[in-house]
Amino acid sequence: MEESTVQSMEIAIRGVSKTFQDGTTALQPIDLQVAAGEVLVLLGPSGCGKSTLLRMIAGLEQPTAGRILIGDRDVTQLPPEKRGIGFVFQQYALFPTMTVEENIMFGMKLRKIGKQEQKAKLEELLALMNLTELRKRLPIQLSGGQQQRVAIARVLATDPMILLMDEPLTALDAKLKEHLRLELAQLFRKLHITTVYVTHDQTEAMAIADRIVVMNKGVIEQSGTPKEIYLKPKSSFVAQFVGQVNRLRAKVKTAERGNVLDLGFYQLPYKGESRAVADIDVFLRPEDVYLTQEAGFSARVQDVIFLGDHYRVIAESGGQKLVIDVGNDTLIHEGDQVQLEIREDKIIYA
């Protein structure tokens, strides 16, 4: 596949905030830089302000304060059509009486490029979005996922410098969503176009993002690569919002050889940053609790759920509930007494 020749632009968001007329503050002042060619995902629960931020980058909403730059151009006062952006919405608004190729051509006709160039671009986009076979179909003859692919192709046809996407997969069913999520991830790697993508789905964010910005209540909680966000969440909100996690009560105690993390049912060397002796909560991913033969601690299995590629096990030890993921070939049953092990470096101090 030919690489796209899109001219990527960086985006700078400087002190941008938004309070709506009715007094609702959707966004506290935010600073954010999106590198040229970077795929940045804004991730957060409903109402956290991610769509508002995206809409302000698009020019569909005006910031209460702050500036937005695309490349070295201050676009804060510019209308959407002057910003060089392509916007893909949740609902793919295709023209119902136009075929796939006519829908895609429509975007190009708005620009003044030659017939030959238009044709070449159309072929490139049809191939890129796996639509070549479907080029003569009408939207009604396409699945939801195919329609969304046409919508994306139509936006790409306008040669945007920035791609903005607001929950583009939300309207699709689970299976299609998973499929298109992978296709989009591959597409972004080919395109190298600066993209800001909004979703509340952390699996989608992980698959697609170069960098994830986790938002909550109008502020940025954390910004980092998918790996950083998952493995090193900086707050309990991020730890719990991204992926499955156990929240465990613990006491930090002093001991001769340094502080100890006492979970009640098990003790580990304390690796947190605070020096205070205190009651704290720590976090632990289900895949970071291991079945063992000898050492470790004892737990009682309360429930075993088969999830195809693994079992999710609910166990209890010392009054604390533990969710554990084990391989689907593990022999484990409700009521079993099992030995478990936790590694100190897997404890998340968020």
Ligand SMILES: Nc1ncnc2c1ncn2[C@@H]1O[C@H](COP(=O)(O)OP(=O)(O)OP(=O)(O)O)[C@@H](O)[C@H]1O
């Ligand atoms: N036009 C508006 N007038 C007043 N309040 C608004 C307006 N648009 C959004 N809000 C409020 O601003 C806050 C942030 O909304 P926003 O749509 O950015 O959230 P979101 O994170 O994208 O959520 P969702 O995933 O549900 O779309 C919410 O409290 C919302 O109710």
